[in-house]
Amino acid sequence: xxxxxxxxxxxxxxxxxxxxxxxxxxxxxxxxxxxxxxxxxxxxxxxxxxxxxxxxxxxxxxxxxxxxxxxxxxxxxxxxxxxxxxxxxxxxxxxxxxxxxxxxxxxxxxxxxxxxxxxxxxxxxxxxxxxxxxxxxxxxxxxxxxxxxxxxxxxxxxxxxxxxxxxxxxxxxxxxxxx
Amino acid sequence: xxxxxxxxxxxxxxxxxxxxxxxxxxxxxxxxxxxxxxxxxxxxxxxxxxxxxxxxxxxxxxxxxxxxxxxxxxxxxxxxxxxxxxxxxxxxxxxxxxxxxxxxxxxxxxxxxxxxxxxxxxxxxxxxxxxxxxxxxxxxxxxxxxxxxxxxxxxxxxxxxxxxxxxxxxxxxxxxxxx
Amino acid sequence: xxxxxxxxxxxxxxxxxxxxxxxxxxxxxxxxxxxxxxxxxxxxxxxxxxxxxxxxxxxxxxxxxxxxxxxxxxxxxxxxxxxxxxxxxxxxxxxxxxxxxxxxxxxxxxxxxxxxxxxxxxxxxxxxxxxxxxxxxxxxxxxxxxxxxxxxxxxxxxxxxxxxxxxxxxxxxxxxxxx
Amino acid sequence: xxxxxxxxxxxxxxxxxxxxxxxxxxxxxxxxxxxxxxxxxxxxxxxxxxxxxxxxxxxxxxxxxxxxxxxxxxxxxxxxxxxxxxxxxxxxxxxxxxxxxxxxxxxxxxxxxxxxxxxxxxxxxxxxxxxxxxxxxxxxxxxxxxxxxxxxxxxxxxxxxxxxxxxxxxxxxxxxxxx
DNA sequence: CATGAATGAGTTTTCATTCAT
DNA sequence: TATGAATGAAAACTCATTCAT
Numbered sequence: 001x002x003x004x005x006x007x008x009x010x011x012x013x014x015x016x017x018x019x020x021x022x023x024x025x026x027x028x029x030x031x032x033x034x035x036x037x038x039x040x041x042x043x044x045x046x047x048x049x050x051x052x053x054x055x056x057x058x059x060x061x062x063x064x065x066x067x068x069x070x071x072x073x074x075x076x077x078x079x080x081x082x083x084x085x086x087x088x089x090x091x092x093x094x095x096x097x098x099x100x101x102x103x104x105x106x107x108x109x110x111x112x113x114x115x116x117x118x119x120x121x122x123x124x125x126x127x128x129x130x131x132x133x134x135x136x137x138x139x140x141x142x143x144x145x146x147x148x149x150x151x152x153x154x155x156x157x158x159x160x161x162x163x164x165x166x167x168x169x170x171x172x173x174x175x176x177x178x179x
Numbered sequence: 180x181x182x183x184x185x186x187x188x189x190x191x192x193x194x195x196x197x198x199x200x201x202x203x204x205x206x207x208x209x210x211x212x213x214x215x216x217x218x219x220x221x222x223x224x225x226x227x228x229x230x231x232x233x234x235x236x237x238x239x240x241x242x243x244x245x246x247x248x249x250x251x252x253x254x255x256x257x258x259x260x261x262x263x264x265x266x267x268x269x270x271x272x273x274x275x276x277x278x279x280x281x282x283x284x285x286x287x288x289x290x291x292x293x294x295x296x297x298x299x300x301x302x303x304x305x306x307x308x309x310x311x312x313x314x315x316x317x318x319x320x321x322x323x324x325x326x327x328x329x330x331x332x333x334x335x336x337x338x339x340x341x342x343x344x345x346x347x348x349x350x351x352x353x354x355x356x357x358x
Numbered sequence: 359x360x361x362x363x364x365x366x367x368x369x370x371x372x373x374x375x376x377x378x379x380x381x382x383x384x385x386x387x388x389x390x391x392x393x394x395x396x397x398x399x400x401x402x403x404x405x406x407x408x409x410x411x412x413x414x415x416x417x418x419x420x421x422x423x424x425x426x427x428x429x430x431x432x433x434x435x436x437x438x439x440x441x442x443x444x445x446x447x448x449x450x451x452x453x454x455x456x457x458x459x460x461x462x463x464x465x466x467x468x469x470x471x472x473x474x475x476x477x478x479x480x481x482x483x484x485x486x487x488x489x490x491x492x493x494x495x496x497x498x499x500x501x502x503x504x505x506x507x508x509x510x511x512x513x514x515x516x517x518x519x520x521x522x523x524x525x526x527x528x529x530x531x532x533x534x535x536x537x
Numbered sequence: 538x539x540x541x542x543x544x545x546x547x548x549x550x551x552x553x554x555x556x557x558x559x560x561x562x563x564x565x566x567x568x569x570x571x572x573x574x575x576x577x578x579x580x581x582x583x584x585x586x587x588x589x590x591x592x593x594x595x596x597x598x599x600x601x602x603x604x605x606x607x608x609x610x611x612x613x614x615x616x617x618x619x620x621x622x623x624x625x626x627x628x629x630x631x632x633x634x635x636x637x638x639x640x641x642x643x644x645x646x647x648x649x650x651x652x653x654x655x656x657x658x659x660x661x662x663x664x665x666x667x668x669x670x671x672x673x674x675x676x677x678x679x680x681x682x683x684x685x686x687x688x689x690x691x692x693x694x695x696x697x698x699x700x701x702x703x704x705x706x707x708x709x710x711x712x713x714x715x716x
Numbered sequence: 717c718a719t720g721a722a723t724g725a726g727t728t729t730t731c732a733t734t735c736a737t
Numbered sequence: 738t739a740t741g742a743a744t745g746a747a748a749a750c751t752c753a754t755t756c757a758t
Contacts, residue, residue, distance in 0.1 A: 018731070137337070174353060197748080391753090498689045515673050529675075567731080567745065
């Protein structure tokens, strides 16, 4: 699965052959099919695992009673840590716009993760801290900024480090709070 | 080329077979190869054309002498209009992280377009209007927010319209300007 | 036809595409089909013309009343001159062992040309000058030596010139005459 | 490989499609590509194997200390035996004038085999038995005669048997020795 | 008569999947 | 359970031939 993650994240689902995955994993081609019904099954399992892991990063120790600011800092820190720990995984799970091969379950899980963000936003709005608009607008806003930062580092337009990451976080925060 | 754009943007480069493109275009498979040396050649030509078009949207009538705020509104409006006019094209040109098939020329063109954004940011920073950080950080920030908004509309998490777009623009602006 | 000759002789029948022939000839692809029913028709016409030309080289001014030695010198000189005048043509007509695309007529013509050689041999045998064996054995003997010399020059194992050619001719003669 | 040899020798490299080879071999098309990187790779491997085999025929038990005449008889006998044992292979390896698909290695091997012949000729010349000219001229002379005899048998102009073969050998010998 | 874009069957090659060992 | 050669359908690409202009 590690081999599959690396290959899929670099080359895309259709860009990788199953024998190549097996080879990189040091097993026989046929063995892949002892664990996964099909290539689609494999990619969905991978997606599921890594999206679940991201969900776990968000939910574990989430400071439900802390201030909105603290919660945002927590979320950003978890997003950063996940991406730092598993850059291939982040690349993989965030590059599936074309993912006609993802199951309903996987798409639903993706939605769940967004819902965590929106839940946070609603709380901040109720507390009078965050601007009142469609929660997804706020979530997409800071998540999009993060994703672009990550992509920019992959394309050598930016350096990946915690300082830059926090700088972008603070840009986002400045926009999110009520004036 | 229209058929190829639609298919590539929905299914990705490796997800589309040449006969499918030909069929959608209403021509024979072999005819594709009368116009393009290879599938890679086709995707690169497509990328080039649509990225150039985006560049043109930015540069045509750019208000070089207007205020930073006006310039930002212009840029956002052009980004929105391009995406509104050619959503498939925007999807296509912004979904190429895995694009091992893009030529150096195409990657250089992509960089040129980012440079337009950075040029704007430097101007705003010189004018004392925009926060002083790495210009790409600002560019990536608002561009990432826009891309995520667009993606959210594709996934039915958001509605595509000018009001929402401008709301995000204003979120970005709030973050970009000096306190 | 000149373009076709050059291409066929260098790359073989199956190694050349009709549009390539047209391009080298400076005409349109379709024009080829105004003059030839098919690619096979073209290759057969070419073969016919150049084999006929070789036949003409042998028969024109053949010294029917000269000595066997003089006749052999004539034949060798014509073979040499033909190959010298039209090396591509000689290459082309002598490299058709695989020629499943040649018509009966063309194969019959090839046989006719061999018959000229055998006719000469029979005469020399009747005159008591040449060894008495199957005439084709003598013909194949000196013709094979000539063909190999020509191939050796194409592969840079030999130099193509009249001196070498005559040296091989005299080797052959030494073998052909009765002791 | 046996199927490929038969097809290539009869129809030429470009005259044979890979599925045809697979079919004749009783395997699936794809299986061909489990053993050979490409059709070109296959033809080169074939050429290599059969040319090496011919080289082996010449070199094994070569009577280095025997008379020139004995050596020539040995060489001719090996050439005859190889062609008798593997007529398709001989046809295949000697019909590659157009072989733009052969690698440098294969062409070098072909040269090596010619060098064996030249080595023999130099020895015979040093012993004062063979005429003194460019060794390749002698090699090409008798080899060309042999090849033409073989081709004549394929075209039904000659009968393939040891008597005819030896008759041609003796014709060659008569020409090669000093008067 | 010349053209050359269009055709689609055929070519080389790839690859997800199977299955005998 | 692990293997990896075998499979054959499908992919990328070619090319002999046609035909509207």
